[in-house]
Amino acid sequence: MKIKLYYLLTLFSLFIYSQDNPVITSWLQNTSEIGSYYFSGNSTPVSNNILVNCQSVEYSEDFAYITTQGIPAYPTGPFLDNNPSTAQAQNNIYKMPLNPQPNNGTPTSTTGGNIGVFINGVALFDYRDGVAWNNNTNYLCGGPGNPPCPGGPMATQNWNRDAIPAEMGGFDCSKGHPAQGNYHHHQNPSAFKLDLELVSDVCNLYDAEGLYAINPNSHSPLIGYAYDGYPIYGAYGYKNSDGSGGVTRIKSGYQLRDITTRANGPEINQVITITQGPNSGDQQTLFLGYFREDYEHIEHSGEEDYLDVHNGRYSVTPEYPEGTYAYFATVDENWNSAYPYAVGPTFYGVYENRIINNINESTTEYLSNNNFEINQVGVTIIPNPASDLIAVQIQDLITSDLNITLFDINGKSIKSKKIKAGSTIAYFNTETFYDGVYLLNISSENYSITKRVIISR
Secondary structure, eight states: OHHHHHHHHHHHHHHHHHHHOHHHHOSOBOSSOEEEEOOTTOOSOEEEEEEOSEEEEEEOSSEEEEEEOOOOSSOBOOOTTTOOOOOOOOOEEEEEESSOOBOOSSOOBOOSSEEEEETTSOEEEOSEEEEEEETTTTEEESSTTSOOOTTOTTOOOSSEEEHHHHTGGGOOTTSEEEETTEEEESSOOSOGGGSSSOSOOHHHHSOOOOSOOOOTTSOOOEEEEETTSOEEEOSEEESSTTSOSOEEEOBOSEEEOOOSSOTTSOOTTEEEEOOSSTTTTOEEEEOTTSBGGGEEEOOOTTOTTBOOTTSEEEEOOSSOTTOEEEEEOOBOTTSOBOTTOSSOSBOSBOOOOOEESOOOSOOEEEOOOOOOOGGGSEEEEESSSBSSEEEEEEESOOOSOEEEEEEETTSOEEEEEEEOTTOOEEEEEOTTSOSEEEEEEEEOSSOEEEEEEEEOO
16 A cells, blocks of 8 residues: 555656646747748738647656747748748657756767757757858858758868858848748847847848847746757846856857968958859858857856856756756847857757657646736836837747737727737837827736836827
8 A cells, every 4th residue: 555655646746846847838839829921022921820839738757749830929031141931830849858968978069950949949050051161172062052061961061150140131030040941040039129239130121029038137038948958048147057146148158269360261351252042143251250160168267157168057047946057048248149159069968859750658738827927027118208109028038928908098998919929029000199198008817017108299
């Protein structure tokens, strides 16, 4: 009898532990909302008829299984570098370990293609874009418009191009783009327009959001998982790994090397002309930072807000109060993406390709009960006073839909909008409104706040 009771208590404790494991509880689930996209020349997004975020989460004793189409709630596109693709349904199942393990041997290098997944089901790629330098031809190889690289598209060359600066013109407002339909981010998934210094004006024409908005006053949310099973956080965290020291920007340990030449590679600032492909005739400058090998890692002894060679550290976080190894989506002081951007160039833990075709064990379905506590995050209304347009910006990651309603001073509802989970902004066109004081109510299932707005011309 005692043995049977112990067995039942053990199963119950495993069930409770699993229900609390962030690998299970952190995904944004959706079975009704569909996505949208821009096409070049049309500043109004159109429906793509694909479900956004993640459609189901199941778990066993050892794994969580996440089913997703890989489409975000925020609009995607257009991609102004002549990329002919759009974000397309991926029909992926991700098998993520509930208890990831550190790799005590030689670290595994990140690869081209998927190396992680954000909590909205969108893929994470590492720094590279599949283009490199071929020492034999003294020219770029791989990618559209270039001859193949020696050893094939997955082979690592001496000088491998960094996608962030090289493909800047092809990222949409949310800092993403597709590879043959597989929409992905190489970097921190917040919109260009929310950075302190703008490096792209694509949002001016094709307005969109990102997965979350950076808030320098609170620990950034958990935004995804790498293929070794360890969590990825946004740009800010606790200064010290034990959770003390307040909130600060978590910094990359990498910096540009102090070099004037590239051994067996192109000269720094060499200018090349693209000879074929959709961008033929364009010139590119091979500046310092154009290739991954232009960077080196510097140890910052005693400075715990700098990350290790994998772009992570052992940390206490809100989701892991006992501590975990975690990666951070690094940005610089202007909130522009900072190499190596999220994970890499090697994994900390034991790597495995996490995309599977079928679930081959008994599982329990996890139904998300996220109740977004709007009273615990920042809400910015821009501008206020307003004239023709009001933007409501949530300074965090939204885990359940928010209802935004604008009332007149007498309490009459005038307009309503929704901010979907996994997006950050709602807009109200107020050009036909009378001048005066209005009330803006922001509510989730269990929380509600009201802000005063002035319309004045």
